Amino acid sequence: MPRRQVPYSPVPYIGASARQVEHVLSLLRGRRGKTVDLGSGDGRIVLAAHRCGLRPAVGYELNPWLVGLARLHAWRAGCLHSVCYLREDLWKVSLRDCYNVSVFLAPSVLPFLEDKLRAELPTGARVASGRFPLPTWQPVAVVGEGFDRVWAYDIHGDGPSLSPWEVPVQATPESGSTSILKAPISQAS
């Protein structure tokens, strides 16, 4: 099916709250494979992901000043060469090798993001969406309240199959406010 054209719709920079970062990590911790933050801002989610063992951790960010700031934070944390911040348009990067995806974007672009995630993510991938849920996908878990809330979605379906060493370990959310909603369903149809 041809993909819908993403309309020009700027997504402003708002850093994830400390709780939001915690919730993203609680949904991704223990998993394997490449972790990416799409629109990584000042890099806080990527840095936190790297620190909790999600490696490699990569941030894609359009704003060069934010890419620079993210690298400065990584340098101050002694992780400059361990994390990767790239000045890239998230709509143009391939997600085919990404098993853990964090997003905190505006609701106006999320329908288009669903299309991209569905078309590109491999089977076994997990998406953590902060503050706003993906509009039509069924979450497997929800953590937190209000502005700090994060929804998790699993990809089960027609994506490329995993090599045995790439099979992600399922995270066990630790937050008391986690609700596991239902068994994962295919997001790839």
Ligand SMILES: C[S@@+](CC[C@H](N)C(=O)[O-])C[C@H]1O[C@@H](n2cnc3c(N)ncnc32)[C@H](O)[C@@H]1O
């Ligand atoms: C709400 S902020 C989230 C920042 C970070 N993920 C966090 O949680 O702290 C959204 C970020 O997406 C970036 N962004 C918007 N459109 C983008 C695009 N097409 N490609 C890459 N980054 C983009 C913005 O510059 C902004 O830094």
